[in-house]
Amino acid sequence: MTETPKEKAESARIRRRWVTLGEVLAVAAVAISGLSLWNSYTERQDERIEKSGEAARATIANRTLLLKAIADRSARRLDLAPLRPEQSIQSQTIRFPAALGLSPIDTTGDARIESGWFDTALVKARRAAGMKPETRGDERLPVLLTTRYLADGVLVTDHAIYDIGYATDTAFLSGTSVRLRGLSLVARVRDDGTKRLDSLWAGKAGKAG
Incomplete structure (x- = not known):
C-alpha cells in the first residue's frame, strides 16, 4: 500500500526520534563507562596512597629506637x-x-x-x-x-x-x-x-x- 505524503513525513519523524534516542543512549553508555573507569582509577589511587602511608608509618616505626x-x-x-x-x-x-x-x-x-x-x-x-x-x-x-x-x-x-x-x-x-x-x-x-x-x-x- 502506497504511503501518502503525510504518512511518509510521519515515518521520517519517527525514524529521526529513534536515531536521536539511540544517540542519547550511546552518549549515556559512554558516560557510564567513563565514570566506571574514573571510579576504578580513584579507587586504585586511594589504595596506593593508603599502602604508601602504611609503608611510611611502618618505616618510621621500624627506625624508631626504644631500648630495653x-x-x-x-x-x-x-x-x-x-x-x-x-x-x-x-x-x-x-x-x-x-x-x-x-x-x-x-x-x-x-x-x-x-x-x-x-x-x-x-x-x-x-x-x-x-x-x-x-x-x-x-x-x-x-x-x-x-x-x-x-x-x-x-x-x-x-x-x-x-x-x-x-x-x-x-x-x-x-x-x-x-x-x-x-x-x-x-x-x-x-x-x-x-x-x-x-x-x-x-x-x-x-x-x-
Whole structure:
C-alpha cells in the first residue's frame, strides 16, 4: 500500500526520534563507562596512597629506637638492646651530667652501662647536693645516649635522654655502693642535649637538697 505524503513525513519523524534516542543512549553508555573507569582509577589511587602511608608509618616505626635494659646478677651492669629484634646497635656514646665531672663513655657492639663508670662520681655528687647516702626506693640518674644502629639496612643515629634507675647501700667499711635497676626513656633531643641533661640533674639534686 502506497504511503501518502503525510504518512511518509510521519515515518521520517519517527525514524529521526529513534536515531536521536539511540544517540542519547550511546552518549549515556559512554558516560557510564567513563565514570566506571574514573571510579576504578580513584579507587586504585586511594589504595596506593593508603599502602604508601602504611609503608611510611611502618618505616618510621621500624627506625624508631626504644631500648630495653637487663641488669646482671651483680646489679653492676645493664645490658642494652633494642625492643625491635630487627634493629642492631653498632655503637653508643653515654654522657653524664656535668656535676659528675665525667668524660663520655663509648661502646662498640656490646651495648651496656656499667656502674663502675660513674658510681664514685655519683656518690660524691649526691653528697654535694645534700642527698641522703642510702635510698629506700629507686633513684634516677639522667644520661644522654647517642646510639648508632641499623634499621632496615640503614644506619640511623638516635639522641635521647634516659634515666638510669639505681639504688644505694651503705656499709661501715665499704662505704656507699650503687646497684643498677633499669633504664627508662625521658625524651628524645634534637640538639646535643647536654643543657637539658644538666637541668634534669639539677632538678633532682635541688629537690633532694
